[in-house]
Amino acid sequence: MKPLLEIADLGVAFRTSSSLIHAVVDVSLTVSAGERVGVIGESGSGKSVMARAIMRLDDPRRTQYATSSRITLDGRQILALPEREVHRLRGDAVSMIFQNPMHSLNPAFTVGQQMDAVLKAHRKLPGRDRRARIVDALGAVDLPAPGDLVDRYPHELSGGQRQRVMVAQAILCEPSLIIADEPTSALDVTAQDTVLDVLERLSRDKAIAVLMITHDMGVVARFCETVNVMYGGRLVETGPVGDIFAAPRHPYTAALLAATPNPAAPARTLHPIPGTQTTRRGSASTACAFIARCPHATTLCKQAPALRQIRANHRVACHYAEELDLKAAG
Amino acid sequence: MTRLLPALRILAIIWVVITVVFVTLRLTPGDPAELLLGPTAGRQDVQERLADIRAQYGLDQPIPVQYAIFVGNVLQGDLGESNRSARPVISMIAAAAPVTIWLIVLSVGTAIPISIFLGMIAAARRGRTLDRGIRSLATLCMAVPSFWLGLLFLQWFASGLGWFPSRGYVAPLTDPGGFMMHMALPVITLAIFLVGTLTRFVYTETADTLQRDYITVSRAMGLASRTILFRFAAKNSLTPLIIVVGVEIGTLIGGAVIVEEVFGLPGLGRLLLGAVMSRDYPVVQGTILVITVAVILINIAAEMLYRYITPQARS
Incomplete structure (x- = not known):
């Protein structure tokens, strides 16, 4: 089956006055229809840049895509499309949910006015039908009294409610893909739970694929079927969530898991990853991105490892993927 | 309460x-x-x-x-009598006020749409040639002194080309055409200064609004650029303009003093200036009292209008 979204060899760099910053290097991943895929990594790993590239949201005057990059959505070459056509896809075939619901809604307009503008941009419907559809969408994300909510202003809603409004707005035009860029990071635990529940149910019921960008292993564990681990702008490990959580094969993935609290084993000591991720200026480095912080690094690691298959659907970019005893390291 | x-x-x-x-x-x-x-x-x-x-x-x-x-x-509305003409101050003010009110209303009315247009276009084209051009023009408008600009206009368009009368005032009800002709140059002079200030304000507010997350969301949801700029950004960036115009009224009255003098308009500014020159204290004090109260009331009205329009401030 052809995947819904296929990202191949994506490279994204930003021009600054003095240099070129390589935010994403050679990333390839696929999302099938209705699939829930996670992208995890710490701040600066390039995960959000990759997400924005799918919708081509970055300023074209300072963003440079590597020539070999391809992003194929439903057969359309996103990076080759004229801006007008990409614009038509935004909010229609693909929609996006952002991190901070407190700032994602326009304070000067009611929930209904904002959602109506989205619907109007993509569908020719009479006003009454649009309103009915908006109320339906608000109901679908479990918001109480959706008929009243339409006429409320954002400041009258809680953070969790606002994020559910964002989800409702995202599903208005029945997209085939929702890109969720850290949708729960700014919410308290209860609100996180509700938003993830709603997203998961919508994904199942309406066969909407979700690309979940997060730094939280807990979100990946409960929400995603497949996970892509990014570090330093590169993909370091990808595979089914169950496999990777049970047996991570990249030292970074293992380190991330060791740094994540596990409610099942509260007594376990957490291990932070030493050092910090570095920005890649000038030409892309040829060494493994994790070399500086990896406890297992050798001279061989000065040559970047390719992403290679070690099991069905499980790929790792580490020279020692088969040999390392990573559970012990975790 | x-x-x-x-x-x-x-x-x-x-x-x-x-x-x-x-x-x-x-x-x-x-x-x-x-x-x-x-x-x-x-x-x-x-x-x-x-x-x-x-x-x-x-x-x-x-x-x-x-x-x-x-x-x-x-x-009781008794502000005393002029020690020059022995006329009641209140009736002198009542005669002069409409001229100044017209001057300010027409200037603000001209400057606001121009400033909104220029400021928003510059913000949308931030960092490009058009933006730099508009902002330089706005600075120039602010920097040019009104009395000099007024004299220049008088020389070019009134004395030189003879398109407009050089001095004086006709009430709008007496002769609407003549009123417009007499008001054109003073209004343009005062509006140019205001366009400078307001364009820069609209630019800053709009540029700031366009950086907000909700604008990125609007783009990511496929709204047209002009819908985003002129509807979703505009309501956020333009409502503070109400407050700014209220504050600028005080500055404008200062400007009106000069413009009225240059163009010989018998308004409050000229009344005040004349009274200061001739040490006509009752007139000076009466005029200042009336102007101050008017400026305060306008500012309070602007604040109330702002509160009414802004949903967060309303509740």
Whole structure:
């Protein structure tokens, strides 16, 4: 089956006055229809840049895509499309949910006015039908009294409610893909739970694929079927969530898991990853991105490892993927 | 109670203004009666006339009584008489006020749409040539002195080309065409200064709004750029303009003093300037009292309108 979204060899760099910053290097991943895929990594790993590239949201005057990059959505070459056509896809075939619901809604307009503008941009419907559809969408994300909510202003809603409004707005035009860029990071635990529940149910019921960008292993564990681990702008490990959580094969993935609290084993000591991720200026480095912080690094690691298959659907970019005893390291 | 607060605030501010004007009158060096009498003091019957004035204004009374009389008079609309023409100050102000009101209303009315257009276009084209051009123009508009620009316009369009009358004023109801012709150059002169200030304000506000997350969301949801700019960004970036225009009214009255003088418009500014030149204290104080109260009321109205329009401030 052809995947819904296929990202191949994506490279994204930003021009600054003095240099070129390589935010994403050679990333390839696929999302099938209705699939829930996670992208995890710490701040600066390039995960959000990759997400924005799918919708081509970055300023074209300072963003440079590597020539070999391809992003194929439903057969359309996103990076080759004229801006007008990409614009038509935004909010229609693909929609996006952002991190901070407190700032994602326009304070000067009611929930209904904002959602109506989205619907109007993509569908020719009479006003009454649009309103009915908006109320339906608000109901679908479990918001109480959706008929009243339409006429409320954002400041009258809680953070969790606002994020559910964002989800409702995202599903208005029945997209085939929702890109969720850290949708729960700014919410308290209860609100996180509700938003993830709603997203998961919508994904199942309406066969909407979700690309979940997060730094939280807990979100990946409960929400995603497949996970892509990014570090330093590169993909370091990808595979089914169950496999990777049970047996991570990249030292970074293992380190991330060791740094994540596990409610099942509260007594376990957490291990932070030493050092910090570095920005890649000038030409892309040829060494493994994790070399500086990896406890297992050798001279061989000065040559970047390719992403290679070690099991069905499980790929790792580490020279020692088969040999390392990573559970012990975790 | 909360509903009454704004009204009480307005009354309190007006009371302060009246008191300040009263105190200023007492602080002016010399005998207030002599000051009120003006340069005619020194004639034969001067003692008699001073006594008359003291009795008329209650200046022979103790200060608190004088204060009570002054407040009472002001509240009844009695601002005294000009010591030049002996006309009641209030009727002089009533005759001059419409000219200034027209001048300011037309200037603001001209400047606002132009500033919104220029400021928003510059913000949307931030960092490009058009943006730099508009912002340089705005700075130039602010920097050029009104009196010089007014004189330049007079020389070019009134004396030189003869398109507009050079001085004077015709009431709009008497001769609408003549009114427009007489007002055109003064309004343009004053509007140019205002366009400079307001364009820069609209630019800053819009550029800031366009950086907000909700604008990125609107783009990510596929809204057209012009819908985003002129509807979703505009409502956020333009509502503060109401407050700014309110604040600018004070500056505009200062500008009106100059523009009215240059173009010979018989407005409040010219009345005030003339009274200052001839030391006509009752007129100076009456005019300042009226202008101050008007500026305060306009600002309070602007604030109330802003609160009404902004949903977060309303509740």
